Amino acid sequence: MNWLTPAMVDLLVEGFSETLVMVGASAAIAVALGLPLALLLHATGPGGLSPRPWMNRPLGLLVNAVRSTPFIILMVAIVPFTRLVAGTSIGTGAAVVPLALAATAFLARLFENALREVEPGVIEAARAMGATRMQIVTKVLVPEALPGLIAATTVALVSLVGFSAMAGAVGGGGLGDLGIRFGYQRFMPEVMLTVVLVLILFVQGLQSLGDWLVRRLSRR
Template structure:
């Protein structure tokens, strides 16, 4: 129960909070699953990578940059036909996952790529000298060595997805953003808007604190 809100709104807050969690973590899981292989591919095919190949690196890089440079609210509207094709609908939490995952993937790919670039090249050369294949170097050297940076990238992406999920509420995506717009703004209920903002702040602070702890935990002193 939220003491300053009617019981009916409390139930709506619980449902909206669950929808926000689903959009945030669902989008992040998809982004990590798709983004890490893409980041490894971009790193490997870059000029200083394990297997430089501009024909692969440049088109993928341009596509990632194109998605990253598109404001999220515009991206949501622009890919409505694709969202309908994938989710069967263009409204609701499930539909919102499509643009959220797409935006988060483009965002996290570059963060992952930067984390991979920070790995000491001496470690990579040592693995090469011991006869490790490119795949073994990526899986057993690059990823473990870049793990703190990868965790930090995931944390930043999760925090960004909280904001994106709130924007998704503007066009029927559900979640706390939708609740804040419908009741806090359109129905002039400032207590609802204040509660939405407070919950989102606490959520972001929790994610950031957990991410910072994990980065410290996996960092090699």
């Protein structure tokens, strides 16, 4: 354990804090943007509240294009946009931009699938009672799909942990950067193993919390 010096402990704590910031900030942005996007995709799709193929198809193609782009390529491709938003292309703050973009497209599709699982009869009953489209969305569609939305968010959070580690390989900071700099470049496998264990525990914690919330909401 000679490698576990106070300085290394500080680096591990700092790296974990940066990972938390990247995952938390990008997830918050992705949920804020992904849910309205999913609602739009659902509403304008076949059988939606307001079918509009001319809007749904291009929007779906755009979401699919972002989802199908490998994250490491996406990070490099949007460097000018990242500089415009964050003022730099290196560091934790800059890594949030591509992370949020990738997670938004990912969550939009997962959210859309959760919304599709809502029983059509519930929506038809709300229509028969004279509910407006906005009322159907806010009082029927989203509440009924909430367990699925939470499950989708959990999946996205777990994926973001992996993406954040990948971002560390190109100067994004966090545990991924620590593992690359010390575990790989300086031939310290103990650091790499510690980083992997911390990430595994972090993912397990997120997954357990998400599963608990889904079970609780499903019973209600």
